[in-house]
Amino acid sequence: MTDARDFAAFRDIPTTTLADLLGREQVMDIGIRPLWEPVPRVAGPAFTVSCPPGDNLMLHAAIHRAGPGSVIVVESGDLDHALAGGNVCAVARRRGVTAFVADGLIRDLAEVRALGFPVFARGIIPVPGAKKAVRPLNETVRCGGVRVESGDVVVADEEGVVVVPGGRAEEVVRAARAKLAKEAEETLDDWERAHRARIDEILMAEG
Numbered sequence: 001m002t003d004a005r006d007f008a009a010f011r012d013i014p015t016t017t018l019a020d021l022l023g024r025e026q027v028m029d030i031g032i033r034p035l036w037e038p039v040p041r042v043a044g045p046a047f048t049v050s051c052p053p054g055d056n057l058m059l060h061a062a063i064h065r066a067g068p069g070s071v072i073v074v075e076s077g078d079l080d081h082a083l084a085g086g087n088v089c090a091v092a093r094r095r096g097v098t099a100f101v102a103d104g105l106i107r108d109l110a111e112v113r114a115l116g117f118p119v120f121a122r123g124i125i126p127v128p129g130a131k132k133a134v135r136p137l138n139e140t141v142r143c144g145g146v147r148v149e150s151g152d153v154v155v156a157d158e159e160g161v162v163v164v165p166g167g168r169a170e171e172v173v174r175a176a177r178a179k180l181a182k183e184a185e186e187t188l189d190d191w192e193r194a195h196r197a198r199i200d201e202i203l204m205a206e207g
Contacts, residue, residue, distance in 0.1 A: 010043035028144025068096030086111030
């Protein structure tokens, strides 16, 4: 998958399905949450940014450089300053950025909510960051405890944020579609019977 349009397939795949396939290490921690609801499921290639504590320069630079369809993923960890506000989100949205996923905080939440721009982050604070620290864009980052490389597929919804390694994207789409199709054919009665049998088997095995 090299074109942002190819990532649209992931918008039909719940993060719960992806988590089942990829495991815990590809799921961001529970602190990275949607800042307004109901948030749509979003998916796109990661455009990665690193901001040191107290500084947001590179995120502000990224909104003018990320391609349409991108999900801007920010490594920061700062809980004292906002990485972005309403105008930054508005320009990002106008330029076709799909969402922000930030290991940090934003401000102007009412404006962001009114825009309908999806932001997944640790929370909000009214204090702005500085703009001094220059760092390279599209380097490997860690966000919410997950390693993210430029071009990885980021899928986020109300359940959380999952990162699909770029080299596994097509494989994961196929597996996810097969899993969802199988689940769609299963009735609740079928599920209940299989579930009870599995639980009883575990209980018997454990004495």
